Structure formats: structure tokens, C-alpha cells
Amino acid sequence: MSNALRPLWTPDPVWSATTRMAGFMDYARTGSGARLASYAELHAWSIAAPEQFWPAVWDFCGVVGERGERVLVDPERMPDARWFPDAHLNFAENLLRDSENPEALVFWGEDQMQRRLSRVELRRQVAQFAAALTAMGVDVGDRVAAYLPNLPETIVAMLATASIGAVFTSASPDFGVQGVLDRFGQTEPKVLIACDGYWYNGKAIDIRDKLVELAPQLPSVERLILAPYLNDDDMDAWVAQLPKGISLARFVAPHAAATEPEFVSLPFDHPLYILYSSGTTGVPKCIVHGAGGTLLQHLKEHQLHTDIRENDRLFYFTTCGWMMWNWLVSGLASGATLLLYDGSPFVAQGRVLWDYAQTERMTHFGTSAKYFDALEKTGLKPGAAYDLSHLRVVTSTGSPLVAERFDFVYAAIKPDLQLSSISGGTDIVSCFVLGNPLLPVWRGEIQCKGLGLAVDVWNDQGQSVRERKGELVCTRPFPCMPIGFWNDPHGKKYQAAYFERFSDVWHHGDFCEITEHDGLIIHGRSDATLNPGGVRIGTAEIYRQVEKLPEVVESIVVGQDWEGDVRVILFVKLQEGLALDDTLIARIKRTIRDNATPRHVPAKVLQVAEIPRTKSGKIVELAVRNIVHGQPVKNVEALANPEALTNFASRPELQE
Numbered sequence: 001m002s003n004a005l006r007p008l009w010t011p012d013p014v015w016s017a018t019t020r021m022a023g024f025m026d027y028a029r030t031g032s033g034a035r036l037a038s039y040a041e042l043h044a045w046s047i048a049a050p051e052q053f054w055p056a057v058w059d060f061c062g063v064v065g066e067r068g069e070r071v072l073v074d075p076e077r078m079p080d081a082r083w084f085p086d087a088h089l090n091f092a093e094n095l096l097r098d099s100e101n102p103e104a105l106v107f108w109g110e111d112q113m114q115r116r117l118s119r120v121e122l123r124r125q126v127a128q129f130a131a132a133l134t135a136m137g138v139d140v141g142d143r144v145a146a147y148l149p150n151l152p153e154t155i156v157a158m159l160a161t162a163s164i165g166a167v168f169t170s171a172s173p174d175f176g177v178q179g180v181l182d183r184f185g186q187t188e189p190k191v192l193i194a195c196d197g198y199w200y201n202g203k204a205i206d207i208r209d210k211l212v213e214l215a216p217q218l219p220s221v222e223r224l225i226l227a228p229y230l231n232d233d234d235m236d237a238w239v240a241q242l243p244k245g246i247s248l249a250r251f252v253a254p255h256a257a258a259t260e261p262e263f264v265s266l267p268f269d270h271p272l273y274i275l276y277s278s279g280t281t282g283v284p285k286c287i288v289h290g291a292g293g294t295l296l297q298h299l300k301e302h303q304l305h306t307d308i309r310e311n312d313r314l315f316y317f318t319t320c321g322w323m324m325w326n327w328l329v330s331g332l333a334s335g336a337t338l339l340l341y342d343g344s345p346f347v348a349q350g351r352v353l354w355d356y357a358q359t360e361r362m363t364h365f366g367t368s369a370k371y372f373d374a375l376e377k378t379g380l381k382p383g384a385a386y387d388l389s390h391l392r393v394v395t396s397t398g399s400p401l402v403a404e405r406f407d408f409v410y411a412a413i414k415p416d417l418q419l420s421s422i423s424g425g426t427d428i429v430s431c432f433v434l435g436n437p438l439l440p441v442w443r444g445e446i447q448c449k450g451l452g453l454a455v456d457v458w459n460d461q462g463q464s465v466r467e468r469k470g471e472l473v474c475t476r477p478f479p480c481m482p483i484g485f486w487n488d489p490h491g492k493k494y495q496a497a498y499f500e501r502f503s504d505v506w507h508h509g510d511f512c513e514i515t516e517h518d519g520l521i522i523h524g525r526s527d528a529t530l531n532p533g534g535v536r537i538g539t540a541e542i543y544r545q546v547e548k549l550p551e552v553v554e555s556i557v558v559g560q561d562w563e564g565d566v567r568v569i570l571f572v573k574l575q576e577g578l579a580l581d582d583t584l585i586a587r588i589k590r591t592i593r594d595n596a597t598p599r600h601v602p603a604k605v606l607q608v609a610e611i612p613r614t615k616s617g618k619i620v621e622l623a624v625r626n627i628v629h630g631q632p633v634k635n636v637e638a639l640a641n642p643e644a645l646t647n648f649a650s651r652p653e654l655q656e
Contacts (some may be wrong), residue, residue: 007440008410009418019437020303028056039448040518041439046451047476048074053452054083054296054479061299061334063099065089065265065292072477077496078504081477082294083268083608090263091272092163095332096123101311103337105152108201108356109229110343122159124259129160131258132249138190139257140165140264143274145221146320147171147180147211149198149342153227153251154320157193157330160271162291169274171200172321172615173207176212179615183276186286187486188220193251197230201344204230220291224256227251248433262542268292269483274324275426276640278614285497286486289429293479297430298330300451305480306393306420307437308364310335313390317345317353322616323426324366324397325484336364345371346378353381361390362591367400368617369421372405373547373554381412388414395420395435398617400522403444422444423510423522425542428480428499432472432508433520445519453478457514462502465514469523469536472510473502481506484622528621530559532566535599539621542600545592546570552588556611557602558625560654569628569646570602573611580607604654608647615640624648 016022021039029036032052034045047051051071058067068086070154075081105117117125120595138144144161148154149172161168161523171180173195182191191412192215193642197206215224228250272291276284302308306498314331318324319342331338345353345367357365375382382388394409394417400518401421410420420435423446432455449455458650459465485493501507511523523529523538530537546555553573559566572588574580593601613619615638623633625646 003055007442008406009416009441011418011437011440013058016438019307020309021305021307021436021438024060024304025438026054027060028053031056034428043449043451047454048651050452050476057296057300057304057452061296062097063089063295063299064094064137075477076504078477078506079481079499081481083477085268085481087268087292088265089268089292089295090163090165090265092126092159092261092294093263093293094264095159095330096126096206096261098334099310099335101335103339104118104332105155105338105340106313106360107152107153107340107342108204108352109149109341111352112199112343113154115222121354122152122156123261125156126159126163127258127261129156130163130261133160133166133191134164136191136583138166140162140266141271142166142191143169143187143220144191145169145171145187145193147173147175147184147192147194147214148227148320149173149195149229150318150320150325150340151195151227151229151342151416152340153193155338155340158329160261163261163263165266165270167271167274167288169276170320171229171276172319172617173205173459173460174319174640176637177210177217179635181217182283182635183286184218186273186283189218189221191223191225192221193225194216194228194316195227195229199230199343202347206230223249225249225251225309266291271483273326273429274486275429276321276325276394277426278616278618278620282412282637283396285493287426288484288486289480290483293481294326295330295333296430297478299333299481301327301430301434302331302334302336304436304451305431305436306364306395307418308334308336310571312363313339313361314366315339315341315353315356315360315362316395317341317368317371318366319615322342323655325430326429328366332485332645333481346374350375350378350380351385354380354386354388357382357388357391358386362388362395363390364395365391366395366397369396369401370399370554370617372396372401372408376405376408376412377553378552383413383415391417393418393420393435393437395422396430397422398434399619400524400540400543401444402540402547404544404548404563406441406443423520425508427461427482427508429518430480432474433522440517442515442519445515445521447519449518449520455520456549457512457520458502461610462505463526467516468469468511469511469513469538471501471526472512474506511536525621528558528625530566530568532559532568532599537568537600541569541596542570542592542602545595545600546572546588549588549591551575551584554611554619555617556621558621560603560628562603567602567603569654570605571607571608571611571624572605606651606653608644610641610644612639612641612644614638627652
């Protein structure tokens with residue numbers, strides 16, 4: 001059998017029988033009486049019998065709370081369906097519950113500092129910070145905002161906020177002042193928690209001047225709490241610059257008598273998080289997520305799909321401005337130790353994350369697809385250089401993981417691991433499609449649809465299609481749907497965002513296909529899909545071919561309106577010192593033509609010095625498309641490197 005017809009990884013049957021997914025299948029089979037002899041049967045049952053499936057997840061994963069009798073109300077009204085309307089729980093209590101694993105958090109700040117926090121100490125700090133918030137007048141439903149790196153303090157602040165029923169929202173400190181205002185200005189926090197700065201690529205970046213500028217423009221903020229990170233200097237020199245009416249406190253434990261958190265019991269749909277869309281086409285949407293749906297979905301994804309168990313050591317490379325931070329933190333509820341990292345992934349000659357993996361016996365390594373692109377080009381082969389014997393699962397998201405990067409992970413990192421390409425987003429603070437420890441990994445494919453999620457691919461006529469590209473939809477309600485958008489009292493913005501394309505069906509905006517193996521391939525965002533000659537082309541199909549070439553670091557492709565049609569324009573960032581010439585352009589076009597179709601071949605290939613991307617590392621095709629067409633980019637504050645847009649403006653080649 002050729003390599004193309006064989007999976008890259010097949011789970012060992014003895015090992016797979018010990019996984020949490022296998023245990024749940026046995027549990028569900030016993031409780032339901034259904035056959036459930038395969039994952040396909042389990043998934044079908046989870047869609048057909050949600051009133052049985054979701055309570056089974058609740059019980060199997062050990063949710064702390066009162067479930068109540070009713071499971072689902074108004075199941076036919078997808079935006080308005082209500083889950084567990086009689087249930088009460090507290091999100092923080094579930095993350096801080098007793099565990100045989102004594103270690104809660106490990107933190108590395110680049111190669112500058114390391115810290116550890118036990119579960120006992122985490123509970124104590126949460127209790128103290130919750131008492132401090134209550135003393136500041138923070139009540140149920142008030143917002144607490146964090147402008148922080150991925151520090152232990154950020155997790156303490158979130159858990160304390162959730163324990164008292166307030167709502168947590170966050171942004172990473174690399175956001176500029178306007179980017180923070182676009183977010184927190186809408187959600188009006190009562191308390192703002194911030195750091196003095198952060199490390200990136202070995203450089204200390206002080207942000208206190210940004211705080212002085214920011215604070216007067218957030219009139220809702222009554223208290224600013226500072227978590228020193230770069231240094232512990234006296235704050236008096238700059239405290240005087242803060243506006244009157246805002247008091248400042250250090251991130252300390254002023255209520256030392258509080259040793260155990262007091263958890264407020266709250267309804268299943270009580271607001272937990274406010275997350276923000278990327279905001280590259282306008283002011284970010286403020287997406288409100290409920291505590292119960294987030295908890296239940298994360299427990300399902302962690303324990304069943306990712307096989308996270310007690311004492312596992314879970315890492316995800318993320319900032320607090322990306323929903324993968326929220327996903328990571330929920331690992332505490334499954335008894336895992338969270339391995340936190342802040343800074344550049346390429347300090348210490350690009351080895352820091354693998355130093356971390358070896359030193360801390362990492363079991364789950366998560367990052368973005370772009371990280372693997374960059375890692376391959378460095379030439380580092382972590383599997384040969386490090387002891388990765390504990391590593392069982394690698395996860396990747398942020399953009400499609402192309403087939404060649406699957407090859408790289410298995411060749412350069414480890415051949416006997418579950419590689420889970422996962423996809424979902426801020427909209428559901430979780431995944432629609434993801435990994436599965438019971439199924440093989442096929443080259444270039446996401447393993448499966450998530451349990452309890454009626455995921456399908458539809459054509460423009462709303463018909464289900466297989467092995468053809470179409471729109472990713474979810475046809476039935478699910479618990480982690482947002483409870484709404486902030487300041488959208490009648491739900492009009494929420495309805496428009498997900499339910500206008502197909503009535504009462506969630507339209508996610510991904511262009512994808514279901515494969516012969518029941519896996520999925522994401523071809524890019526629907527709104528960035530190219531349409532030359534009326535044929536829809538996913539941008540990921542072009543990136544996959546272009547970025548094979550060793551000269552190309554990364555690329556971005558857009559469609560340009562031209563002479564009554566659309567032509568494909570490809571921008572490439574090359575290795576340092578290289579210049580784009582006719583020979584390389586010809587190779588790029590030939591590679592695309594030979595491995596895709598003639599319609600994929602760009603009309604123009606142009607060199608740029610940098611590719612613009614969001615704070616979470618996603619390239620921004622729509623922003624570049626706007627620049628190419630002479631239209632404004634509405635929210636450059638959403639970009640990590642807005643200066644990169646100048647590479648695309650007023651290019652004479654685009655008028656030829």
C-alpha cells in the first residue's frame with residue numbers, strides 16, 4: 001500500500017482502549033442502550049439524542065453543580081435554544097476542584113524567569129483576590145478586564161472574577177491603546193488589571209506610558225491593579241499621572257485571612273467571558289460566552305477528543321488576546337498542570353519551547369500552524385534534539401495545517417503521537433472539528449467532527465455535500481453557542497453574524513470539505529475565498545503550494561477586481577537577502593499549476609517585506625484586499641504589525 005493510502009498515525013488498540021474517549025463510549029453505551037460500536041455511531045447518537053448525550057458528558061466529566069431536570073428548551077429555534085435551564089454551577093469551582101495532581105501552574109517568561117504554583121496556593125490566591133474584588137465593590141455581572149500577558153496572575157484574576165459571578169475579559173499587552181479602547185471601551189469594566197510590561201525576543205517592553213494614556217479614556221474603571229512583571233519599582237513616580245477617581249493597587253493579597261474561595265452558584269447561562277472578534281473590518285464584536293456551555297464543551301474537548309487526564313501537562317502557545325488562552329485554562333478542570341509561556345517562541349536560538357517540553361515533561365503541545373511553518377524553516381528537528389517521551393498529543397490551529405506540515409511533525413518531532421489539527425474559533429470559544437484518540441490521522445485532514453455538534457458542509461443552495469468544497473455549518477443547537485453580543489439587546493447583530501446565510505442554521509464562515517475518511521479540510525475563510533472566473537478557490541490551497549519553496553518564508557493571497565472578473569494576486573515574503581526575480585516567479589507559478597489547477601495560478605506575484613497579521617498570528621487577507629482596492633482598513637489597531645500594510649499600498653504593478 002502506498003504512503004498516500006496509509007494514515008500517518010494509527011492508535012495502538014491496547015492504548016486507545018485506555019483513553020477517556022473509549023471510557024466515555026462504554027459509559028454512554030451502558031447508559032443509553034445504544035449500540036455505539038464506532039466513533040461514527042457515537043457521533044450520530046450525540047446529535048440524535050442531545051438530551052442523553054450532554055448529561056452523560058456532565059456526569060462522566062464530573063461537573064460540580066446542580067444539573068436540574070430539563071436539558072434543552074426550544075431545540076428547533078437555534079439562536080434561542082436554551083440548555084440546562086434549571087442548572088446551577090460555578091465555573092471557577094469546577095477548575096479549582098480537588099485533584100490528585102498537586103501542581104496547578106508552571107510559568108516560563110521566555111528564558112528570563114520561571115515560576116510554579118501548587119493547586120493549594122492557587123486556591124488561596126484566588127480566595128484572596130476574590131475577597132479584594134468584593135471589597136472594591138465588584139458584584140455579580142460587573143466586568144473585570146485584564147491587560148496582561150499569559151501570567152499566573154491572569155489565571156488567578158479570571159478564577160477570582162468567575163468565583164463571585166463577575167464577567168472576565170482580556171487583551172494582551174501588545175495591543176495599542178486604541179485597540180484596548182475598542183474592546184474594553186465597549187464592555188465598560190469596573191476594574192482594570194494590568195502589568196508594567198512584558199518580554200519579547202529578549203527585550204523588556206514597558207507599557208506603563210500606555211496605561212497612563214489608556215486609563216482616562218475608560219471612565220467605567222474605578223480601580224487599576226498593577227501586576228509587576230518587568231520589575232518591582234516604586235510606582236509613585238507615575239501614579240500621579242493617573243486621572244482622579246481611579247485608585248491604584250498592587251496585585252497582592254490584601255485579604256490574607258481568606259484562604260478558601262467562596263463560590264457563588266449561578267445559572268448555566270450566566271456570563272463568564274467576553275471575547276472579541278479580530279476587528280480587522282471594523283470595531284470588534286463583543287461575544288458573550290456562558291459559564292455552563294463553555295465548561296461542558298471544554299471538558300468534552302479536553303478529556304474525550306484530546307485525552308487530557310489527571311496529572312497531564314498541557315501547553316498551548318497563546319496570548320490572553322486569543323481564545324486558545326481560555327481553552328487552555330479550562331485544563332485545570334481535568335486535573336492537568338498548565339504550562340504557561342509568555343514571549344517569543346524563537347528565543348534561545350528557536351529552542352525555548354522544546355527546552356520547556358523536555359524539562360517539564362510536556363504531554364500536550366499546542367501552537368499555531370504558522371509556528372510549524374517557521375520551525376521547519378529553522379532546520380531544528382526537536383525529536384532528535386530532545387527527550388519527548390512524554391509527549392502524546394500535538395495540536396495546531398489558527399490557520400489550516402497543510403499536508404506537508406503533517407509530514408514535518410511526524411518526521412521531525414515524533415512519529416507516535418496524535419496530531420490534532422483543530423478548528424473553531426472565538427465565536428464558540430472552542431472547536432467544531434478536532435482530534436480523536438480512537439481514529440487514524442490522515443495527511444492534511446482534521447480527524448473528525450466534534451461530539452454533540454451537527455457539523456456539515458453545504459453548497460450555496462443549502463444542500464449537504466461530501467468530497468466537495470462548501471460552507472461549514474452546524475444544523476442543530478449546541479451548548480457553547482454565545483449567549484449573545486454585548487450591547488445587542490434584541491440580538492440583531494448576533495442573528496446577522498451567524499444565521500442570515502441559512503435560516504436557523506449556524507453559518508461559520510469557513511470554506512471546507514468532508515473527506516472520504518469523514519475527516520475535514522479547511523480551505524480558508526469564506527469571506528477571503530477567491531473567485532476567478534466564477535470558480536471558488538480557498539486561499540489555503542495556494543499557501544500550501546507556495547510555502548513548499550525554501551525561498552518563501554510566508555505569503556498572502558487576495559482577489560483583485562479586474563476587467564469585470566477577479567484575478568489572483570500573490571504577495572510573498574522571501575528569506576532574508578533574496579529578491580524576487582522572473583526565475584523564482586516562474587517556479588512559484590509552475591509549482592501552483594502542477595499541484596493545484598491553472599485557475600490557482602496568480603496573475604501577479606509581488607514581493608513584500610512583511611505580512612500583516614492579527615495579534616493572535618492570523619494573516620489578514622481582507623485588510624490586504626481593502627488596501628489593494630484603495631479602500632481603508634477600518635481597524636488597524638487589531639493588527640500586530642500595522643506598518644506592514646504599507647507594503648501593499650500604491651503598488652504600480654497592481655494597475656497593469
